[in-house]
Amino acid sequence: MKSHNITISDIAKELGITPSTVSRALSDSPRVNDKTKKKVQETAQKMGYHQNVMASMLRKGSSGSIGIIIPRINRHFFSNAISGIERIVNPAGYNLLIYQTEELYQKEVEGIQAFMKNRVAGIILSIAAETTHFEHLNNLQNKGIALVQFDRVTDLVHGPKVINDNFNGAYLAVKHLIQTGHKRIAHLTGAPHLNVYRERLRGYMQALTDHGIQPDQALVFDNSITRDGGAANIGKIMSLNADAIFCAGDYAALGAIQELKNLNIAVPEQVAVVGYANEPFSEIMTPSLTSVEQNAFEMGTRAAQALIDMIENKDNAHDHTDIIPVRLIVRQSSLVSTY
Template structure:
């Protein structure tokens, strides 16, 4: 075990006090420029490395920010993380990332673990079966900021960064109606998740606005993965009267449906017009290209992180009250899968 260089070593070497060394290295104004230079150089030469533990112990800060995502291996989530990492890195924070794997219990465990490792702030996209936010209470009590993004839950009290899912779904559905669709199937995930809950609402309102009756049979619940297409299309085939529009809450799943529909001989968009969600790479690569909602994951990550970091400055306590929910702009991108001339 090598002996580490401490500020005491530097102090002894230069015949000054550890206090001065500490101040110099933190660029404290109350230390003479010459002494500073001297200390910098000595620290350099001796290969000094600040001991974060000791420093954290006093400052009570880790410069670590926790992120809890439902799944790491999701195209959307990894864009979000990329955006977060960029902002955090530039601001000198580290990212501690863990995944809940869509399990409430694992989310709770992760939350505890983040709390114990004393992250300075927490960013969370909720698991699909999370029913309460109790497990975040310790953070609130200690005034450690917690910001939710995307999966913000149906809880009013919390900060969150989302898109307007209702509006987006309304747009998507309206678009299908404008293309002549009258019987539109909506495929979505667990209704407990705000994201799907709101999209369903948007779907319903769009029907209402165009005087199309809502039909419960046209709602299909799914885990939305890339293999779900088969089952979904089987269900679709059995629906009477025939459907002519399909709005899937996720591009990978939409692509899977598209493939299966083509296998079954449906023409897209003539027989069934299809709209996805997310604007994943995949929506641009399958044939026909899938009309989708552009869902700005990277920006969402940047914004959520920037917001969190703002909360960390003690001076900006008022921000806490002013910013309750931030809504990012999303947009419908019309492509071949739904465009009827």
């Protein structure tokens, strides 16, 4: 039943040559004659040969896979980023190992360890919300495993990073709200220790002060990035006489809008809402949601390219941060009715 996997030695025997020439023939080495190359490739085909990657990689020292660690795969942003990564990584001959942390520090450590055991050539990582210290990552560096950080990053770990322009995205969103006549703009955001939310908050603040509005700390709500978080804070927000809400995520914006509807508060007439991430539902909901598009696919390709460069040039040092531009997509939730 179990037909033994055929090896280069089988091919060698078949042709009366030696395994090393077969190996070289298959990898198109200049050291072997074109005629034998052809013969080898043909019989390999005929005998149904498939290279044993484990043997190859054992000999060569590094695995042909790269690992990716993300909070969760069923988020539009991350699954699109994965598509981008795959687009680069597959043609380059690597394959993708995927690990979800579900935002847990413990699972992040486990993922790193699993990847070390598998001798991945490199890792693309987006840090879990729970993670606040980073020894598990420093370990990687001296193991010779390349690391690229992506979206959720920390400056406490060296190496290339690919992020989107959180500051500017927030700045654009808030500027837009101001220019459409809003003055008291609340901000729903996430865990403040994560760079993405810290930067968006900074953009929010800067846009306000640049336009002569004094920021009010009472209007900033941490850890309110979920749909429930969006809904839960509406009462407080309205009691503070806000006329707009800038949410650091579309889910919070969704929750906010639904709660506003429940309270019969008109969006955008009484309160305008802007989100972040341009989730697929943003365009579809009523009112459609103004949001910041992050270009996840592009971020994936950039991160993957940076990783491959790092692997193949063994260039562990450079600390470059690649900032992907974002784009504000204006929809109904922020257009005042006078338009």
